[in-house]
Amino acid sequence: MERIRERVIQIYGNLVSLLQKCIFCILSVGPIPNHIAFIMDGNRRFTKKCKLMEGAGHKIGFSALMSMLKYCYEFGVRYVTVYAFSIENFKRSPEEVQSLMDLMLEKIEEILKEQSIVNRYGVRVIFSGNLKLLSEPVRLAAERAMLATAKNSKAVLSICVAYTSTNEIMHAVQESCEEKWDEITLLNSSGAGYGLIRLGGYEQDEMDHVIKLTDIEKHMYMAAAPDPDIIIRTSANSFLLGQAKEAVIKASPILICFVCGTFSIIFSNGNRYQYKLGLVFGVLAAVTYLSIVP
């Protein structure tokens, strides 16, 4: 009985890896996005739903993220952004914030290991956000990671921590103001005292000193990366993304059948037994997939 069980697990594993290969082949034919962003969400709900130990969902979420990164870099995605910890997250209980900081520290150390995905794929790591808000050990580890990977040039991984988009805009506006400040004070040396914002129009030669959108964009944390092509928010309860998840689940068995059917026809080479076997395999794969999707 034990041997049969082992055999079934082995066949199941082979089926899954074959399916992964098929899907990999199909996806690599299409256009590859330049920039994919992930919003890590739903870890606590997952922990609760699966009745796991506290904090386990975050660890599972992190290893899922690592697998996704591997696929992204295999496909040649150049920029990946991960929204890992927002400024709002600091409002959680001090114990929870502390345990998340500990986890972040542990995971940054993991990323820095020689055999990590980051080092295997030559990825430069950038931490974006108000890093001053992080605990000192985490901030120092983040700085170490940025320094250690600064010369990696194949891809970029931006990890947003202590990050919120409104804070990013505020930071960029402040930086732009500081940059323009000298020019504006020079301009105001006549004593007119324009200030940064002034009602009414500007003279043509003053326009160069006014903060423009490009100035602000230049100071955004993500200035070095192009805008994301796809943003994926994990957890199933987001507007529209939840509906998209349903669509993916329903479409996948059909896709699998289609993939296996196509492959069986391509590789059957006129052999009708092989052709039939391929179709049986396709149906089996779809049934297996249906049984594992919750």
Ligand SMILES: CC(C)=CCC/C(C)=C/CC/C(C)=C/COP(=O)(O)OP(=O)(O)O
């Ligand atoms: C280096 C690196 C990328 C490290 C990341 C490790 C880390 C601290 C992950 C936590 C991410 C987080 C707060 C997810 C949101 O889930 P949630 O707690 O908001 O779950 P909920 O939506 O169910 O409440």
